[in-house]
Amino acid sequence: MVAGLVVPIVLASPWASPVGGPAAAAASSPARGNSARPVLNGPLSNGLLTTPLLSPARLPETLQDLAASRRLDAALASAMSPQALGAGAAANSCAEVVQDGRVLYQDHADLPVIPASNMKLVTATALLDKLGPSYRFQTSVMVAQEPVGGVVHGNLYLVGGGDPVLRLPSDAPSAPGPEPYSNFTGLATEIKSAGVREVTGSVVGDDTRYDSLRTVPGWPARYEEEGDVGPLSALDVDDGLATAGGGLNLGLPPAVQAAGILTNLLHSAGIRVQGGPTSGKTPAGSKLLVKLVSPPLSQILGVVLRASDDTAMELMTKELGLKERGTGSTAAGTAAVRADLAADHLPLKGVVIADGSGLSRSDRVTCALLIALLQRAGPNGLLVKDLPVAGRSGTLVSELNGTTAAGRVYAKTGTLNYVKALSGWVEPLRGQGGGNPQLAAPVVFATVLNDLAPTLPNPHDTPAGLTDRVALDVAEYPQMPALTRFEP
Numbered sequence: 001m002v003a004g005l006v007v008p009i010v011l012a013s014p015w016a017s018p019v020g021g022p023a024a025a026a027a028s029s030p031a032r033g034n035s036a037r038p039v040l041n042g043p044l045s046n047g048l049l050t051t052p053l054l055s056p057a058r059l060p061e062t063l064q065d066l067a068a069s070r071r072l073d074a075a076l077a078s079a080m081s082p083q084a085l086g087a088g089a090a091a092n093s094c095a096e097v098v099q100d101g102r103v104l105y106q107d108h109a110d111l112p113v114i115p116a117s118n119m120k121l122v123t124a125t126a127l128l129d130k131l132g133p134s135y136r137f138q139t140s141v142m143v144a145q146e147p148v149g150g151v152v153h154g155n156l157y158l159v160g161g162g163d164p165v166l167r168l169p170s171d172a173p174s175a176p177g178p179e180p181y182s183n184f185t186g187l188a189t190e191i192k193s194a195g196v197r198e199v200t201g202s203v204v205g206d207d208t209r210y211d212s213l214r215t216v217p218g219w220p221a222r223y224e225e226e227g228d229v230g231p232l233s234a235l236d237v238d239d240g241l242a243t244a245g246g247g248l249n250l251g252l253p254p255a256v257q258a259a260g261i262l263t264n265l266l267h268s269a270g271i272r273v274q275g276g277p278t279s280g281k282t283p284a285g286s287k288l289l290v291k292l293v294s295p296p297l298s299q300i301l302g303v304v305l306r307a308s309d310d311t312a313m314e315l316m317t318k319e320l321g322l323k324e325r326g327t328g329s330t331a332a333g334t335a336a337v338r339a340d341l342a343a344d345h346l347p348l349k350g351v352v353i354a355d356g357s358g359l360s361r362s363d364r365v366t367c368a369l370l371i372a373l374l375q376r377a378g379p380n381g382l383l384v385k386d387l388p389v390a391g392r393s394g395t396l397v398s399e400l401n402g403t404t405a406a407g408r409v410y411a412k413t414g415t416l417n418y419v420k421a422l423s424g425w426v427e428p429l430r431g432q433g434g435g436n437p438q439l440a441a442p443v444v445f446a447t448v449l450n451d452l453a454p455t456l457p458n459p460h461d462t463p464a465g466l467t468d469r470v471a472l473d474v475a476e477y478p479q480m481p482a483l484t485r486f487e488p
Contacts, residue, residue, distance in 0.1 A: 064436050068478030069104055072097070075473040076105045084458070085466065088451040094367035095448075097474055098375065100441035104477070109371075112350030112364035113448045116414030117308045118421040119358030122365060124301050124383055125373050126340040127316055130324055133298035133382055137163035137319070139235075141187060142286040147196055155201035155275070156191075156289070157282040158259050160235025162209055162319045162328070163294045164312035165303055168261070171238040179303045180295040184237050184258075188265035190290035202275030203263045205255030206282045209234035210318045210328030214254070216355045217330075218362055229359060230254075230311040232318065234328065237261055239311035255279035302386025305412060306394030310357040317356030330355060346372050358414060370423045370446035379425040379442040384410055387424055390471065399468055404429075405475035414448070415463070421448040422467035426475050439478040445470065 076097065082090040094113050097105040115122075142157040167181040214231035215224060223229050230240030233254035240254045242261060252260065259277035266273050294300065297316075304312045314330065321332025324339070334353040341348055347368045354360040377383035388394030391406030395413040400406050411424025423446035433439030447470045452463055 064434060065438055065478075068433075068439055072104055072473065072477040075476075076107070076470060079466070079469050079473060080107045082457075084461075084469075085449060086451075086453045086457050088453065089449055092451040093447075093449040095446065095470060096367040096371050097443060097445045097477075098371055099443045100438065101375075102438075104443070107367075109368045110347070110349065110366050112352070112366055113450045114361055114416065114419050115358050115363055115365040115370075115448055116416040116419045116421050117310075117358040118370060118412055118414040118423050118446075118448060119353075119356070119363050119365065120305060120308065120313050121370060121373055121383065121412050121423065122341070122353065123313055123317055123320075123337055123356040124305065125377070126337040127297060127301065127320055128382055129340050129344075130320060130336065131297055131316075133296060135297040137161045137166075137182070137294040139163050139166060139182065139184075139187065139292045139294075141191060141289045141291070142282050143289050144283050144286050146287060147194070147289075150195050150197040152196055152199045152201070152289075155204045156199050156262075156273075157280075157286060158187075158203055158205050158235065158255075158262055159282055160205070160207040160209055160233065160255065160258070161294075162234040162315050162322075163292075164236075164309070164315045165294060165300050166235075166237050166292075168238060168242055171242060179306075180299040181303070182292055182294045184261065184292070185265055187262060187290060187292050188269045188271070190292070191266065192269045192271060194290055196289075197271055199266070199271065199273045199275075203259040203266070203273060203277050204282075205235050205253075205257075205259035205277065205279045207233045207235035207255040207258075207279070208281050209322065210315075213329065216314065216360060218354060218360055223359060228310060229314070229357070232311065232314050232330075234315070234318075236311065236315065239309065253279060298382050299386075301382070305386055306388050308395050308413060310359055313357040314355060320356075341369075344376070346376075359416075361416065365448070367423075367446040367448060370448070371444055374423065374425060374444045374446070379410075379427065379444070384425055387412055390475075399464065400472060400475075403472055403475070404479075405468075405472050408475055409471050411445075411471060413464075413467075418452045418454075419448075419450055420452060420463035420467050422471055423447060426471070429479075433478055436478075443474055443477065445474045447471075 076095065078084060080090060080095055085093060094109055094111045095107040096109040138161040140159040142159055143152055144154050163182050165181040166184055168184055230236055231254050233240055235255045235258045237258045256277055256279045259279065263273050263277045317330055317333035318328045320336045322328035324336035325332035333356060338353050347366060350364055350366060351369060352362055352364040354362040387410040388396035389407060390396045390400040390409035400409065408427040409424060411422050414421030426443045428440055428442055447467050449466060
């Protein structure tokens, strides 16, 4: 500390950007740069200020905050520049960073962009609001008549409840440890425990809970052909892509496929089923024989968000439509999502919700909406706590390893052709901010890149590397010296 009334304060190095650099350009642009901080003019902007006794330079926290913000602004302005993204992407992408309600950086934050799987954050918000974290799905086995002497006279009806994590153990996900799921083989075990040893009819799959559309209007056929998404049915086993046992293939309707899998499981359990698998509607008045109940929605969302499971998210969108609008369809579900966001007065200008997963290129969100959703959830909320973690889990397990972001960035990825997105929270480091409480809070960020060129300006860059760079810049903020370094 220097005594006296006049103190030279140097801000240009090592944390502040040179005048005329990326941060200064960002601050002068109406679309890019931090519009929340005052634009500096005069001697301070040149890096040197002769400081009177009552000057703000006498407030170390203010100076430290200013230096940290300028450093982040410069880094992000560079990451979002035409030189890094290409001219088209720089004009049609968005980014925003907020700490404790303070906007640290903005770039086209209100521009509607294609979100890819960041749309799952939007849908998940409505699911938690309307269905609730404890909501469970139920797959049922029904009979028209009670078994007599261990024999079911007639059919077993396998009734789909839209369970998005109905799996066979061989296809259960891991991230990297075991993930919650509904074990489909448990139905055969329960049927045997109920004393059934023979079914004179067939196993009939019933997926009439939802509509008959197996895809979303506007999706290209290649999504299903390439295995990006399974057929959307209330009776999907392993996202409708399972083939367990002989006589089954991916060309079967989902309800027949599920019925066939259960038939094979029953045979393996020593239960005779005389008829072949088929599909149909369960007769009115049928009785429950056994049921399989899913994990709660709070756990399911973690599985779906970490793996970015498009089929599962679309099934839950239909379930939301059924519960809120009376119809198990994508259209009803997306309408319910929008109504939920509107009721919470979230920013919806320019937002288009065409599906629940983000596979549709008609979807549009803004970085402002993503930030609002993440802030609403909070860094420890249900929406955030089960997101992929940089270098640890899910779709970020191989990203940002060996960096300060590893284990601290909780974020949803998103990928479509020429689209890359990453939005989430960054946990603070112990002692972050050098003693300045303003800088010690978690940071929320959203980055959605659109119109990326097939060949990026830097041939060594990848789309994932571009969003990772933003996440790393945010994770390195505000690594600043102690407050005493800023004292006059």
